[in-house]
Amino acid sequence: MTNRRDFLRNASLLTLGGVLAGKTTKAEAVATRAMKTNAKQLGLQIYSLGRELYPEAAAGLKKVGQMGYTTIELAGYSADGKINGIAMADFKKYADDAGLKITSSHLNPPVNAYTKDNLQQIKDFWKKATDDHAKIGVKYIIQPGQPSTRSVEEVAYVGEVFNEAGTIAKAGGLIFGYHNHSGEFARVVPGGTEPIVGRPRGREQPAGIEIIYDGMLRNTDPSLVIYELDVYWAVMGQQDPVAYMKKYADRIRALHIKDVAVLGESGMMNFQKIYEVAYANNIQDFFVELEGYRDGTQFEGVKGCADYLLKAPFVK
């Protein structure tokens, strides 16, 4: 016998069923967002879905929302103002309909080696990118590509250019940031011609030697440039991401939560400690990134990452 309470419970399950089947109505999208009010903050860098997200991006983002993700970080911006061929306003609508908030975007300026001659070209890129992203209300625009950094002097100039990008972003109401791979943990020397990978041998360290990442931090203005630490790539650069988070608590303001493939499976990443220190530092933005997954579709791998974090007692 169905009483009123059972009816209501079944009705809400049906609503949830509709959401899970990807048939999200506007009312259901609102309900999904309401359900997530007390949910864990779970971000996804959409690069993790590579080409699987396209061309059906609207449906794909709904799947992402149903997995428990609450925010996304874009990838694939080009100076025509599109994300992998999709107008940014449309992308935002797809995200809204999926109950996802776009909080960040990855994008690179069109040149790799920074000089006085191409500075204006770089600044023009960041101006256009800031204008485009301000329209969809992101918090961060983040550069994930390492510019040419072969010497202490080149790192210092990269810092100057990052400050320029940060100034432009700030004027548009956004925050400029930089995301690392492992190459930033190589070292450079004054007047160097190539980065030095790994610890230099011998007792005598070359004068003025410095890890590129430290040089980037030292040469950038904390009020203009934040750092999004990719914890996996820091480990691959033979560094402890937790030590960096502690040392630069006010500079590292977002994280890429990444492992060899699906989070937690390799056993080489101490995510519990990473989250503990992140919360102590009041970091608000975490983005899962999946690469190197070969056992299934990218959607399955991205869901595996969400499941790991949703079950993890140390993730708020």
Ligand code: MG
């Ligand atoms: Mg990353």
